[in-house]
């Protein structure tokens with residue numbers, strides 16, 4: 001079974017600031033990590049491989065330093081890694097990112113059975129790239145997956161909902177986005193850490209992926225960030241007093257009056 005896990009390198013989120021001029025993240029000097037939900041996607045792939053064998057390829061699109069995230073994934077047990085990187089891919093929105101990652105999937109020599117993503121990235125936070133890739137690649141997508149087992153024709157997937165979970169049977173190839181309830185990523189082994197340091201990680205850019213250049217990077221992105229700002233904080237606070245039950249009633253009345261409820 002061939003599993004691809006898409007991982008994004010993200011800034012350690014509580015240390016990040018936004019450049020007010022460019023509306024971009026200030027990444028300089030900020031430590032980077034593998035997007036936490038992508039660790040769950042990787043562990044799901046590792047557990048499937050433990051049971052059924054196969055190969056796990058991790059793919060990341062980003063600047064050259066995203067290679068570090070790929071090496072970390074190799075040290076946890078992924079078999080191969082590919083970095084999608086080219087200055088022309090820079091500034092991609094979720095649509096252009098999904099298009100570009102799909103080109104890499106199409107370039108893989110072995111047919112892909114399962115493509116795993118994290119539920120969402122903790123910086124961009126859109127949760128759009130997984131479904132975007134599934135659309136461009138032409139495979140069914142199940143979001144919020146917490147468990148996945150192999151069936152005769154494909155996979156049986158548990159999808160978290162507000163009230164429990166749905167069970168879906170899906171034929172392969174398929175794509176899933178994985179939630180944190182699924183698992184915790186295993187520790188890397190020393191042997192794999194050493195191998196990961198030396199692993200060859202191919203870099204695929206415009207030359208290798210041959211994209212339609214009107215669909216990549218900042219210029220090929222249909223959405224643009226005009227402004228990033230924190231909503232103004234209004235400090236019209238009011239402290240209620242009295243018996244708890246009366247305060248609750250009064251609070252509900254006030255919230256309804258303000259159309260919050």
Ligand SMILES: Cc1cc2nc3c(=O)[nH]c(=O)nc-3n(C[C@H](O)[C@H](O)[C@H](O)COP(=O)(O)OP(=O)(O)OC[C@H]3O[C@@H](n4cnc5c(N)ncnc54)[C@H](O)[C@@H]3O)c2cc1C
Nearest residue numbers: 006007061093094117118120121124125126127128129223
């Ligand atoms: C300040 C700011 C403003 C932004 N504004 C916009 C905007 O207006 N319009 C817009 O479309 N996008 C916007 N983005 C999103 C940005 O372009 C994305 O970072 C990028 O396209 C990925 O989307 P995401 O981070 O939301 O990932 P998500 O869709 O939340 O990620 C879901 C999963 O997809 C996979 N994935 C995501 N990115 C990659 C990657 N690079 N390589 C490999 N796997 C990946 C991972 O498995 C991840 O868990 C903005 C980002 C920031 C930080």
